[in-house]
Every structure is written in C-alpha cells, then in structure tokens.
Amino acid sequence: MLNGKHIILGITGSIAAYKAAMLCRLLVKEGAEVRVVMTPLAKQFITPLTMATLSKHPILVEFFNPENGEWNSHVSLGEWADMLLIAPATANTLAKMVTGVADNLLLTTYLSARSKVAVAPAMDLDMYAHVTTQQNLQTLAERGVAIIEPQAGELASGLVGKGRMAEPEDIVEQVKAIFAEQEKKKSLEGKRYIVTAGATIEAIDPVRYITNHSTGKMGYAIAEELAMRGAEVSLISGRTTLPTPKGVKRIDVLSAEDMYNAAVKEWEDADGGVMCAAVADYTPVAVADRKLKKSDDDMRIELKRTKDIAKELGANKVNRILVGFALETDNEEANAEGKLQRKNFDFVVLNSLQDAGAGFRGDTNKVTLIDRNGSEEHPLMSKSEVADVIVDKIERIENA
Numbered sequence: 001m002l003n004g005k006h007i008i009l010g011i012t013g014s015i016a017a018y019k020a021a022m023l024c025r026l027l028v029k030e031g032a033e034v035r036v037v038m039t040p041l042a043k044q045f046i047t048p049l050t051m052a053t054l055s056k057h058p059i060l061v062e063f064f065n066p067e068n069g070e071w072n073s074h075v076s077l078g079e080w081a082d083m084l085l086i087a088p089a090t091a092n093t094l095a096k097m098v099t100g101v102a103d104n105l106l107l108t109t110y111l112s113a114r115s116k117v118a119v120a121p122a123m124d125l126d127m128y129a130h131v132t133t134q135q136n137l138q139t140l141a142e143r144g145v146a147i148i149e150p151q152a153g154e155l156a157s158g159l160v161g162k163g164r165m166a167e168p169e170d171i172v173e174q175v176k177a178i179f180a181e182q183e184k185k186k187s188l189e190g191k192r193y194i195v196t197a198g199a200t201i202e203a204i205d206p207v208r209y210i211t212n213h214s215t216g217k218m219g220y221a222i223a224e225e226l227a228m229r230g231a232e233v234s235l236i237s238g239r240t241t242l243p244t245p246k247g248v249k250r251i252d253v254l255s256a257e258d259m260y261n262a263a264v265k266e267w268e269d270a271d272g273g274v275m276c277a278a279v280a281d282y283t284p285v286a287v288a289d290r291k292l293k294k295s296d297d298d299m300r301i302e303l304k305r306t307k308d309i310a311k312e313l314g315a316n317k318v319n320r321i322l323v324g325f326a327l328e329t330d331n332e333e334a335n336a337e338g339k340l341q342r343k344n345f346d347f348v349v350l351n352s353l354q355d356a357g358a359g360f361r362g363d364t365n366k367v368t369l370i371d372r373n374g375s376e377e378h379p380l381m382s383k384s385e386v387a388d389v390i391v392d393k394i395e396r397i398e399n400a
C-alpha cells in the first residue's frame, strides 16, 4: 500500500518520540522509504542511532554537517517527499508551523515541502486543550495539513485526558487513507470548470450599494476541491475576504452584470459549472454619479431585474454539467425542483436557512442534493466536506 512512497518522518521533543521508532518500522514494512528529520530536542527522547537503524538512512538534525560543512538541503528533501509526517508534533512545533518560524531543519523542511503534510500532536491535556493550540491546529487544518487526532488516556504527567499521540498502527492507517484520497483526486484532469461565488454588489451611488450576506466560502471550497482533483478552474468571484485557492484562476467582479459577462465568456470552453454565487436579483435602474443627498422625505430606489447567469448557461448547456444552489426559507424542495427545471441544472444543492449551522457565513453547511431522480440528504458537515460530496456527484455524472 505504501510501496515506493517517500515519507519524511519528523520527530519533535516529546516523550511520545519513543513511539516514532515503531511508527518508522511499520512505515518501512509497508514499503515506504523513510527519511527521519529530528529537532535537536527530539534527540533527548530517542537516539538517532535507533532511528537511523530503523529507517535505514542517517537521520538529519542540523542544517549542515559540522565535520565537513556539507549542507542538509531542506529544499531537495521537501521535493523528494510524497508526505511530511510529523509524529509526535509538540505544541511548540505546531505554533512555529503556523507562524513560519524556521529555526531548525524540520521547520525549514516543512516550509519547503510541496507534499501533503500530516501532524500527530502529542502533549499534556491542558496544553492540548489550550485555545492557542486549538487555534493553531485549526489554522493548520485550514491550510490543508492533516491532523491525526491524539487520543484520551493516561499521559506522561500522570494526568488523564486527551493529548496522547495516536498509536503508530492508527497513524499508518491514516497515512494510507491520505494517499488513497490523493490518488482519487487526479480524476478531473483535463476538465475545465467555472464556479461563481460570493455576493454581487449593485451600486446605488458612488458610496452606497446593495448586497447580501454571502461570504463565498462554499464556492471557494468547491473551486478548491475541483482544482485538487486536477480540473482547471475559473472562479468568478464577488467581493470576499477569502484567499484564492491553490491552482485556481480567480476573476474578480462586482455587479451581477459583470459576473454575467465573465461567466458567459468562461462558459464558452468549459466542461461544467457550479453556480454558487448569491447574485442580486435586482439592481438600481440608474446609478447616481454623485452621492445622493438626504432630505426629510422618504426615498425610493427604482430597481430592475438582473440577468440570470445560471439560466443563460443552462440554456446553452448541450451535454455539459451544470450545478446550482438554492437557499430557501419555505417550500424548500418544491422551489429547488423548480430551479432544476427552469435553469436546466443537473442537480441543485439545497441549503435551508432553517437548519442551524447551514447557509451564510459559517464554516458548516447542511445540504440536500436534488436531481431528476430524487434527493439525498446529508448531515451537517464542514463546507469543505460538502464540497467533497458535491464534486463526488459531479464525477459520477461525468463518468455515467
């Protein structure tokens, strides 16, 4: 299963470092080639000789060999690796990974690694539960680092709680699962997808505008997932504070009209599209070129309909895949089915504002996928898990 995989095993200064010996042995037994990088403190917990013997290679700790001045290149190590697995990972190393402190070879290797990174935290229960550690883990997870959860149990301090590094056998299973997931993920190579995301902004005058609560998180997660599976992705984005997902071409727009023009253009040579944006349905008939002055009277702004982007792409779909979203407050399923027909979607992702944790702003969503054959309801999940489910369904249609 791990045959020929190149794994850098990073070991940091935790009492759990003794388990890294077993972990290394198991990885080698599964066919992986393992190079061990230890932090200086890790050497106090497990000997370099043990790790060198088990990994069948000299271990690396220093930036250069003090005897002959030869550099240990963290860049070529980072390029060689299919995975950087840091086990055990101390609170200290996790914090440095978050902030980019690069004061040992393991951290410089982390910063140069192009491969998947996984960490197996190990620390005392209070350190693990501390808001700083939890936030650091969350940040790393958001940046794509796989977190191999510690277990609850007796700790070196004598206290009992969560913080004990996962057992080597479990870590190996998770490493295998990560590789399996990555292999599945080249499946959309050669496909071009467009994704619309975020809120549009309709100007009233040079100062005011009409918009909505969409943050773009769901659309960005979908764009990221499509790109991770090898698709070429154009992300047509309303205003958002989110970073551009790796490998995605982002086209920034403001108004519904701008988004329409960009989407129609990108649709020409696309294989599919996901319409995730919260597009304004109405826009001011006229945009004042100077700031409107207030008076004591009420005021009315006349609005006209915007163009329906999804409907336009759906009308010109041929045999491409088009996915839409529906956010409803009532008659949810019937409305979603209406959209399926009207806009010629292959399926509609229904999220209800009635479900706690679903819809705008949050990091979670609860969706039902509706196609012409019926509906599948999913539990509350993170937006990236929802993206996974949506792209899985896109793939099933691609391969049908």
Ligand code: C5P
Pocket: 196, 256, 275, 276, 277, 278, 279, 280, 281, 306, 307, 308, 309, 310, 311, 323, 324, 325, 326, 327, 339
């Ligand atoms: O009709 P409704 O706006 O509820 O439909 C929602 C779906 O249509 C979403 O997928 C949304 O991105 C898309 N849409 C669009 N252009 C519009 C309005 C909605 O692409 N002007």
